[in-house]
Amino acid sequence: MKSESKLVKAFSLLEKCTSVEKDLVWTSSNCDPFAAILSCLEDKEKDLPACPSSCCCMKRRNACDRASTSEASTSSFCHSTDEFFDVRVRYGHLIMLVFHEIANELKTAYEQTAEYPLVSVKHSALLSSAFQFFILTCVSPYLDQGVGIPLQLRSHVIKSWERCTSDRGFRKNQLCLAAECIAALLDCNDTIRSNLLTRYCSDIVCVFEQLAMLGASDNTASVYEEILKSTDPQLLVCTFLGLLKPRSGVKPPKSLTLSIGSRLSRILVAKNGLGITLSSYEKINGDQLWQNTPFLSTFAKQLALPPKNGRKMAYYENIASQFIQLIRDEKFSRENVSILFCMFAEEMRGKNPIAAGIFIDDLLFKPWEALCSTAHPSWSDSHDISLCLLKLWSSEKSTARILKSNPRFLPCVTVLLSLLSVGEGDKKASPTNLMSDVSFILKNALNDVENLSDLLLAFIGDASPCFELVQQQRLVQLVEEKSSVYGKVILSRLVLSRDEILGRRIESTIEFLKSLDSSLSGRLMVEIACKSIRSWSSDAEWDVARFIDDDKTNSVLDRSSWHLVAGVFFEHLQNSDIDCSDRKTVLSLLDLVKEILRSTTQYLDRREKAFETLDIIAAESEDDRSLHATIIQNAKMAVGLAGGVIMGACVDEQVSSALLETCDVLMSFSNFVSGLKRNDESISVVAADARKLASLFGKDASSVAEAPSPVKEKEGTVNIVDSIRNRLANDSPVERGGALLDAGRLIRLRNPTILLHLEEWLFEAMKEAIYDCDSYVYLAAINAVAETACYNSKYLRELISIFKNFEIPAQSKTEDGVEDEKQAADKDQSVPVDIVVRSRLCEVIGKVFRELGDMSPIWIDECAGVFLACFTEKDEILRASASQSLAELILACRGRNVEKYINEIFLVVERVISFDDSALVRRAAVNLLRQIIRSCDAKIFEVLLFSTLVIWLSNEKHISRSLVHGYGICIESSFVYGALILIMSCDYMRSWLWRR
Structure with missing residues (x-):
């Protein structure tokens, strides 16, 4: 209670210190309000707190008293010409x-109870109001010009006050006292600290910043x-x-600007610093902030200027990650933040292109670039934010222009194009907002x-894999789980042929074309169909070295595929899609018709000549007949x-x-068809x-010159x-x-x-x-010899003999070449040539x-033993290659003439899977078993003897156990999956045999 009475008395005295009668203040025109308050207090209050006698204010008061009693003043204490300054x-x-x-x-009350005492609203308001008098008398007079709010802007009564700037030491002492008082008030009670910081934060900051400029920050820096x-x-x-x-x-002052700029930078790079900064700007400028393009650019x-003493790459990474978090949290409008982010990215690109490539370009494009090279892709935060940013940046003209100028953008767009949902099932499973954003990006890009x-x-025509997006509805989000733009999305790789x-x-x-304007989409369909038809006549399929370049062979579409492409786009060219009033569209359609008929003529001519050669290997297969039907339909x-x-x-002139x-x-097409045998x-x-249609323009067979041979020879026969x-x-x-x-x-x-x-x-x-x-050279030679082997069985036997008796002649290597090869092998342990x-x-x-197909069974006796003998080779590459070639041979034979080698093959595979140290060879052996099961259906067991069946069943059990053993010790995913498939296949075959 004693402490409470002292506190009440202190607040009562504070109220008296901040109130005075108006008549007393204005009795004289030159009277100062603080002088009037102080005079009234000294007359009425006896127990006023006083400073020590050594304080400057006490020295000044004694000097004034001596002057009033006509005593000579020996003090030179004078800081201002203002007569009321000392008061x-x-x-x-x-x-x-x-x-x-x-x-x-x-x-003291807090130390006794461990709780902050309650301060009434009246007392809190009184202290907050009295703090204004403290600022005016203890802070503002000692600040440099340009620091804080000027005195003349605070009140018209005190606009004539002068600053005390002559005595640097005096100012420093007075501001130190003010800083101590501020620290004591802010540390005594939470309510008081909150009120004072909310109303007088700028004044409090000015006290400590001014002390730093005066060189007195050592004692107050920690406070x-x-x-x-x-x-x-x-x-x-x-x-x-x-x-x-x-x-x-x-x-x-410049020093104040540098100090505050440094502190703003610290806040910016701290956690959620960018969001705090933008919130502050938004509070100051209101909703007009995001429409103020010059300000956003500045x-x-x-933001693109990193601190001088900081690490630049770490700074750029910090700011970019904060932008991403703001977009993910959607604290501000994503559209507004994305525009500022794009401006920052361009400024950063101008100052540090490497940082822009890492923190901006990789953020946008790397998730999609790495998609095709990932065996088991999954949706991640990087996909989430990348797709959101691409959508946001594609919506504005300025940002879209910057996006399109990036060379990594178009390859990324093609990956997004493969993500578009197709068919009714995909559309139901795919998220609406996700697919709409993908479509929006593609349309604008x-x-x-x-x-x-x-x-x-x-x-x-790209052979890269396709992917599927499926969104799962999420009703509950975990507490520590990151917020997501699109919710929970499942990204999977489609296993397709x-x-x-x-x-x-x-x-x-x-x-995608359906999302465009009908005129544009129709013209694009015509152009795609026309260009796909031109690919019929190209030699891309024939130019590929098919026996040594598997990647290029798989990436090049054959003629039947190009016919399929053209046929599909034909079907989508409805009357509503064709604008016959558009000259470009009409000319494109006519070019399309001409390309189709010319390519069909070339195909028919080549087909006619193929029949004349009587080549058994080149006889028409089922695929050839399907291709023929497609071409005629087109x-x-x-x-x-x-x-x-x-x-x-x-109709116009053109x-x-x-x-x-x-x-x-x-x-010409009609005449050519009429002349076919x-x-x-x-x-x-x-x-x-075609003849009837041409006759509408008066064309007949006699008016058309005989068409030249449609098949063009690219090389002259004389110089080949x-x-x-x-x-x-x-x-x-x-x-x-x-x-x-x-x-x-x-x-x-x-x-x-x-x-010849x-x-x-x-x-x-x-x-x-x-x-x-x-x-x-040697790879091209191997390809040429393989093509020769497909032409004549004599050369195939030569190829097998070359492999069986392979040995590099001594004269083909020079001494330098041998030495270089040894050094290279010792250096990087590479495989010998x-x-x-x-x-x-x-x-x-x-x-x-595989190319010979049905002719392969007659060669199995010559090749099976050669391949099986290779399993004893020391080099793993040879063992794996032999296993792969044996699988190709068995698959081409389709189970014919395989029964005599089946037991030996099973024994070899069992030994490889159980004991071979090479993962490459084990995977090849699993593939060999898969091809056997694929090519030899259940009918093969009907022709085997009972004893052979018993042997096979015994071997099959061992192989199954070996596969299970391999599954337990091998970590390669391809081996594991292949082993599981084979285990299931073996179980099926065993049950079938016992039923028989």
Whole structure:
């Protein structure tokens, strides 16, 4: 109670210190309000707190008393020409003493009860109001010009006050006393601290910043830091920004600007610092902040300037991650934050391109770039924020322009195109907002791309895997779980064949085209169909070295696939999609018709010549017959399309010329079909329709010149042999390898000139090139020899003999070459060249059998023993290659003539899976078993003897146990999956046999 009475008395005295009668203040025109208050207090109050006698205010008072009694003044204490300056100093000290007394009483009460005593609202308001008098008398007079709010802006009564700037030591002492008083008040009670910081934060900051500029921060720095830590960061930022503004045309001192800028930077790089800074700007400027583009641009430039003494890369990473978090949390509008983020990214790119590439470009594009190379992809936070940013940056013209200028953008767009949902099932499973954002990105990204049809056609022909997005509804979110833009999304890789990938990519392309304007989408469909037809006649499929370049072979579409692409886009070209009033559309359609008919003519001519050669291997297969039906159907649709265009097109000079050329092509096609020796009814009907359509323009068979041979020879028959011979003798490996690739391609095309020279010298030259030391040359030679083996069984037997008796001749290696090879092998433990060449030969033999198909069973007796013998080789590459080639041979035989080797194969596979140290060989053995099960259906067991069945069942049990054993010790995912599949297959076969 005694402490409480002291506290009440202190607040009562504080009230008297801040109130005075108006008549007393204005009795004289030059009277100072603080002088009037102090005079009244000294007259009425007897127990006023007083400063020590050594205090400057007491010295000044004694000097004034001596002057009033006519005593000579010996004191030179004078800091201002203001006659009331000393009175205000004394009043300020009185206020500080009262504040100290209140703080001490509250602190003592807290120490006794361990709880902050309650301060009434009246007393809290009184202290907050009295703090204004403290600022005016104890702080403002000692601040430099430009620091804090000027005196004349606080009140018209005190606008004539002068600052005390002459005595640096005096100012320092007075501000130190003020700092001690502020620290005591802020430490005594939470309510008082909250009120004072909310209303007087800028004044409090000015006290400590001014002390730092005066060189007295050593004693107060720790106190200042504690105050800043306990202050709301947003309040601090608003305060600092306010102190940086010029007041009455006076700019803040440079030292103050640097100090506050440093503190703003610390807040910015702290946790959620960017959000705090933006909240402060938003509080100051209101909703107009995000419409103020010049300000946002300036702020982005400031963000792109890292601290001088800080690590630049760490700073850029910090700011970029904070932008990402703001977009994810959606504390501010994502659209607004994304614009500022884009401005910052461009400024950072100008100052540090490496940082921009790591923290911006990788953020946007790397998740999608790494998608195709990941065996088991999954949706992650990086995909989430990348897709959101791409959508946001694609929506604005300025940001979209910056996005499109990045060379990594278009490849990323093609990956997003493969994510488009296709079919009704996918649309139901896919999230609406996610798919709409993907479609939005694609529409804005590809809207003004030049040669868009080429990009879409390249996407269709790409052999990269496709992916599927499925969103799961989330009703509950974990406490520590990161917020997500799109919720829980499942990203999975679709296991599809090459044809299924092609079909899905076609559907994704059509789905994208539907989102565009009808006129643009129709024109793009026409261009894609036209360019796909041109690919029919290209030699891309034939130019590939199919026996040594698996990646390129799988990436190149064959002719039947291009026909499929054209046929699908034909079906989507409805009347509503075709604007016959658009000249470009009409000309594109006519080009499409001409390309189809010319390509069909070339196909029919090549087919006619193939029948004349009586080549058994080249006889039509089921795929060839399907291709033939597709081509005839496309030709039929092309003639119908030509009729529609001719009837509905707006004719001008350019269109009229194109129509006449189209009619010439129609009649040429009809004449060519009429002259074919082997013809069917379907193509004759199409030719008759083409003749009728051409007759509308007065065209007949006699008016059209005889069409030249549709098959074009690219190389002159006279110079082919000489060119290959001369290049094979060249010293350059590039020339020798190119000559061998050309020879292999021409052999594949059954060029008669090249085939005649095989017996004379060419085959021997290709055999010698296999032993060349350059990898480009010997790989091209292996491919050429394999093509020759497909042409004639004699050369296939030669290929098998080369592999069986392979040995690099001594003269093919120079002493320097041998020494270099040894040094390279010792240095990086690389595989010797002879092992590489022999393994390649082994693999190529298997691929040749895959091409021969039904002719393979007659070769199994010559090759099976050779391949099985390779399982005893020391090098793992040879063992794996032999296993792969044996699998290719068995698959090509489709179970025929395999029964005599089945037991030996099972024993070898069991030994490999159980005891071989090489993971590569174990995986190849598992693949061999899979191909056996795939090629040899259940009917193979009907022809086996009972004893053989018993042996096989015994071996099969051992193999199953070996697979289980391998599953337990092997960590390779491909081996594990293959083993599980085989275990299930073996169980199925065992149950079938026992039922039999």
